[in-house]
Amino acid sequence: MLDTLLKTKDFLALTLANPQSFPEPFGFDIGEHTRVDVWDTGVILFQPLQQVANKDVVLSCGVHGNETAPIELCNGLIRDLLEDKIRVGERTLFLIGNPAAINNGTRIVDENMNRLFSGEHSRGPGLVNPERIRARKLETYVDRFFRAREGAQRIHYDLHTAIRGSKHEKFAIYPYRPGRAYSAEQIMFLKAAGVDTVLFHHEPTTTFSYFSSENYGADAFTIELGKVYPMGQNDMTRFIATREMLSRLICDRDLELESYSPDKVNLYQVCRVINKQAEDFEFTFASDVENFTSFPKGFVLAREGGKDIRVELDSEAVVFPNAKVPVGQRTVIMLTAAQAPDVR
Ligand SMILES: O=C(O)CCC(=O)N[C@@H](CCC(=O)O)C(=O)O
Ligand SMILES: [Zn+2]
Numbered sequence: 001m002l003d004t005l006l007k008t009k010d011f012l013a014l015t016l017a018n019p020q021s022f023p024e025p026f027g028f029d030i031g032e033h034t035r036v037d038v039w040d041t042g043v044i045l046f047q048p049l050q051q052v053a054n055k056d057v058v059l060s061c062g063v064h065g066n067e068t069a070p071i072e073l074c075n076g077l078i079r080d081l082l083e084d085k086i087r088v089g090e091r092t093l094f095l096i097g098n099p100a101a102i103n104n105g106t107r108i109v110d111e112n113m114n115r116l117f118s119g120e121h122s123r124g125p126g127l128v129n130p131e132r133i134r135a136r137k138l139e140t141y142v143d144r145f146f147r148a149r150e151g152a153q154r155i156h157y158d159l160h161t162a163i164r165g166s167k168h169e170k171f172a173i174y175p176y177r178p179g180r181a182y183s184a185e186q187i188m189f190l191k192a193a194g195v196d197t198v199l200f201h202h203e204p205t206t207t208f209s210y211f212s213s214e215n216y217g218a219d220a221f222t223i224e225l226g227k228v229y230p231m232g233q234n235d236m237t238r239f240i241a242t243r244e245m246l247s248r249l250i251c252d253r254d255l256e257l258e259s260y261s262p263d264k265v266n267l268y269q270v271c272r273v274i275n276k277q278a279e280d281f282e283f284t285f286a287s288d289v290e291n292f293t294s295f296p297k298g299f300v301l302a303r304e305g306g307k308d309i310r311v312e313l314d315s316e317a318v319v320f321p322n323a324k325v326p327v328g329q330r331t332v333i334m335l336t337a338a339q340a341p342d343v344r
Contacts, residue, residue: 002026005038009082012075012096015042019099020130033087042096043141046081046088046250053252055090056146058156058218060138063114063208065101069225069234070159073243076236077250089252091152093145095138097208100130105230107163114158114222115329117211118204139211146216156212156220157246161228163322166291168197168266170242171319173222175210176201181344184260186219192257193245195223197266197292199319199333200341203273260343267338268292271313276331278305281323283332291319292335302331 001022005014018041027037029049037045042062059077061070074094080086096102101109110129117139121132146154172195174182187198204210213220226238248255258264281304285293294317295301301318302309313336321332 001038002028005082009079010075011038011044011078011082011094012071015096015099016103019103030082030084030087034081036082039141039144040137042099044078044094045145046092046094048088048090051089052091053089054152055249055252056093056149056152056154057090057250058093058095058142058145058154058212059159059246059250060095060097060156060208061159062099062102063097063158064107064112064160065098065103065109066105066107066228066230067159067161068102068229068231069161069236069239070223071096071102072231072234072236073159073225073239073246076243077246080247086247086251088250090250091145091148092250093141095141097138098131098134100134102231112325112329114208115206117206117208118214120206138208142212142216146212146218154212154216154218154220155249156209156216156218158207158209158212158220158222160222160224161226162224162291162320163228164288164291165227166224166319168292169226169238170195171197171199171224171266171291173199173201173207173209173224175205175207175213175220175222176203177213180217181342183219184343185257186221187265187343188257188260189245189249189255190221190223191265192241192255194239194241195225196264197268198338199268199270199335200338202270262343267341268317268335269338269341270333271316271336272334273330274302274309274332274334276304276323276325276327276329279327280304281331283321283323285318285321289318289321291321292317 113131116135121135209220212218317335
C-alpha cells in the first residue's frame, strides 16, 4: 500500500480499491517537514513536523457516494500535498466517507450515512450494515484527531453537493449550537471560498457536522458545493475559490478575509423540518424546483395520508426536498430569512 501511494500519489484510487478497510495503518515523512499517517481506507492525516499552527482541520467528503466534486477536490489537495506542491501548516485530517457508495456511484448503499452520527449508528438495529460500521469508525477517527491536543481551534468542513440545482449554488448548513455564538470569521471564510449562503439549523441532528460541532466544540459545517454530477464530469473551474481557501487554510497562509457584515452574505434560519410520516408522502411542486424557492403562506407543499401540508409563515423557502426517503426521515428543510443571529 505504501509503495502504491508513494508511486501514484492517488489516495482516492487506493481507497476505492480497498473500500472496506486497509489491512493495517502506515505512515511516512515527506522530507523533513510533514508526517503522513494513513489510519484506514479514506483516512489520511498530514501534520507539520516543525511549526504546527493553531488549527486542527478535518475535511470530509464522499459521505454520500455520488457527491463527487468534493471527492475530486479533496483528492486534488491530497495529491498536491503528497507531491510536495503545497505543505501543511495545520494538522489536517482528510476523510473519504463512504468508499463503497463511491464505487457504486450512489448516494447510499444500505442507509444514509449522514443520519448515523452521534451514536445513531448503534441505536435501533445496531451495527447491521457497512454504513453504520463506517460511521462509527469515522467518529473514532475524528475523536482521535481532535483529542490529540487541547487548545487548538477545531474545524470540520463536511463537503457535499446537492441533488437539485439551487438559487444559491454554494451554501453551508451551520449546525444548531445553543449557547455558542456563530462565528463571523467562519462565515467570511465561507464567503471567500465562494459559499455565500448560510443556513442556521434550529435543532440537533445526527449529521457528521453536528457531531463535530457538539462533541468537540468545532467550527463545523455541512457545505454544499453545487449540484451532483458523476465522477469526472464536474467543472472544476467552479471550485477554484473553494480550493484556494481550503489550501490557504491547511497551509497556514494568510486568509485575507473581509470584515463581517450580514449584508455581504445570504442568511437563512431553519424554521422547521418536515419528516415523512407515511409511504404516500408527495410534494405538489415539480421535481426540478430549485433549492431556496419560496412559497407563500397557505401554499400546499405536500400531501400525505390524505392531509395537506401547508406553508405556515408569510413566506418559506424549501431546501433538499426529497420524497423518496424512508418513513421517519427528513423530506425537506423549510427556511425563513434569518433574523440577525448572534454572530461574533
Ligand atoms: O440535495 C439533497 O437533497 C441532499 C444533499 C445533502 O446530502 N445534504 C446533507 C445536509 C446535511 C445537514 O443538514 O447538515 C444531507 O442531507 O445529509
Ligand atoms: Zn450529501
